[in-house]
Amino acid sequence: MVRDYQEIKSRLRGSMTPVITPFKSNFDIDYDAFSKLIEFQLENGTHAISVTGTSGEPSSLTEGERLQVIESAHKTINGRVPFVPGTGSTNHEETMRMTKRAEEIGADAALIIVPYYNKPNQKALYKHFKTVADSVDLPIIVYNIPGRTAQNLHVDTLAQLSKDCPNIVGVKESNKDFEHVNRVLLKCGRDFLLFSGIELLCYPMLAIGGAGSVSATANVLPGKVAQMHDAWFEGDVETAQNLHYELMELNDVLFKDTNPAPVKSALGMMGKIEPYLRLPMDLPSEELQREIRDTLTKYRVQLQYV
Template sequence: MSDIARLRGSLVPLVTPFRDGAVDWEGFAGLIEWQIASGSHGLVITGTTGEPSALTFEERVGLYRLAVEVARGRVPIIAGTGTNNFEETVRLSQAAQAAGVDALLVVVPYYVRPSQEGLFRYFKGIAERVDLPIILYNIPGRTAAHLEVDTVARLREACPNIIGIKEANKDFEHINRLLHRMGRDFRVYSGIELLCFPVLAIGGAGYVSATGNVLPDRVARLYDLVAAGRWREAQDLHYELLPLNDALFIETNPVPAKTALGMMGKISPEVRLPLAPMRPENVERLRQVLRAYSLIP
């Protein structure tokens, strides 16, 4: 098993860059180097922000391999391997393990709307077929299913390698109850940008924030300030990041983040269907916000 002590802080859900319709492997490697140099604590590959449903099995595995190769152990690599098909998720998870990743992020299966018993059996079945730490991923707004506290507790008891959960969940009461039930050694990560700081304040282990794609140094610094007990500075930074957080969600993630990275000259802003380029008025709004943060001229 990997060193789970490293799975803390700003775990950036990296975008998958495309150029002329194909994966931009060189651009992807460049983003990893930039993230590490900027102080990000870990990287999530093919999470929601990485457009996993638009990638082939082979592309996803290729991204895991390249991320491990480029990172060279400097930060943990977490592979988003979830799908809505059990056997495909197992195959991706096993391939990610073979590629050398440090942990898996497995989303609640979308579209299917399984029962809590179905979710328990699904995640238990995956955990039994890999030897890596697993972070559950609860994102009710995209999956139309909600992983309840009781089910998470059952999974933790049944599966020692299930070590945490990413909550892309605006129900802050639920997150409080989850930490109270599991204990603060169970790693809870915020997947909602405006809850990154509040989740740290109640004992969370970190966050998986799309904003880290665009402003990785300051997003990582939020965790560093909290870890150092510098709460007032962290609070100030939380509010400083708010306008950018809002701007990066004026259209469906990751379209604004990739548009921003295109404006910054990091990658092409391309997305794959069914996502589409941003509307012109929103591009201009995003441009003004990036200028306010001195990210573009």
């Protein structure tokens, strides 16, 4: 039976937290901490959960580990909020397998990144996304992050995909070109789901008709990020603007090094995880960690490790 994409689109709104993948000191995945992170999100009003996207260090995981993380998250969430795992990679067949598995376990949608490193042209990108979309009956949110992939998915390419593939329902734009993101809704339609992946553009994208954000900062202050979206959708523009500016200092410090290193450092200080990353990623410098700690203190975040 073909899914009701409109019904699903109506639920995929607000703050979709890209939950990090915690590791133990031996660099095994810490599934107990992972489940607790998801519960922390749900307790604080997060509207949807994503895993194994950029913040989840997918390139540091094996395909089997990614599938285990996705299945673990799905079990923990248990239908309480929409679940949108990241299933994309540089490898087309792996992306197909991951996306098919997301469909099989009952994910609400899949987040599929523009393939990184190999820099496919626009024709190849179209073929890649269309082939994956045609292989599943699952809503797909394209993930455009040119700063990481070294390739920008053009608006016209995305518009053609949205026209030709009814299950391509939205895009996460980690794109600092605000003219580009405006044209996404112009060309793809105002009901196309536009999510911000740039922290300082989360509020501005709501103002032009965006559906929400996928903000790494929500790992640390999920309640504040969710409240900003709630205020906007309730028509309380002043509160939404105030929260946008209130979050700015934390947004800035959490991106002074490559995501998710600063976020993991912050969560470690909060006692939520052991702050480990797999090489070639590593924690921020001691100087930046002190700045993160000081910033968390300003936000009155309870710290266990300083």
